[in-house]
């Protein structure tokens with residue numbers, strides 16, 4: 001089975017390598033826009049499927065194509081990548097001193113069928129000061145990350161604990177990804 005990762009994320013590429021399966025990468029452009037009334041879990045699943053399908057258009061017909069999407073959800077509100085520093089500061093102020101969910105969906109399109117899994121992890125942040133928030137923005141890390149933080153980077157010192165899958169927060173839950181691939185192989 002020829003495996004393709006439809007993603008521009010270097011983190012997803014690094015993580016997928018840990019499955020020890022050869023794969024190639026395509027980088028489709030997919031519009032990310034939550035619909036009115038669309039629940040976070042449905043939204044993130046839809047984007048992962050859209051990315052897998054868009055990737056399939058750029059791949060061989062018999063390829064198995066993986067798409068994935070990560071969002072942070074706080075009080076039902078979806079936080080994507082911050083558009084600027086003010087947006088980032090507003091996000092960090094929301095996340096400070098409390099728990100939120102990091103949701104990652106991974107979709108696999110193979111042989112005309114698309115399967116998707118959504119993995120939701122509860123992430124607990126310590127209370128953040130204005131100074132900590134400002135210094136974190138300056139590192140450049142937040143800009144390309146859902147919710148404005150990278151648990152694998154300097155935001156690690158803000159996270160008291162998580163309940164769920166660390167790799168799902170980072171962007172690609174490998175247990176679920178491997179399960180999807182094995183299911184496709186058996187189909």
Ligand SMILES: Cc1cn([C@H]2C[C@H](O)[C@@H](COP(=O)(O)OP(=O)(O)OP(=O)(O)O)O2)c(=O)[nH]c1=O
Nearest residue numbers: 007008009069070145146149150151169170171
């Ligand atoms: C919460 C969190 C997100 N992220 C990243 C994972 C994703 O790359 C990014 C969320 O944006 P996504 O839109 O899910 O992905 P992307 O645009 O980076 O890549 P592509 O759509 O091409 O696959 O945030 C972290 O790296 N660490 C974290 O702790």
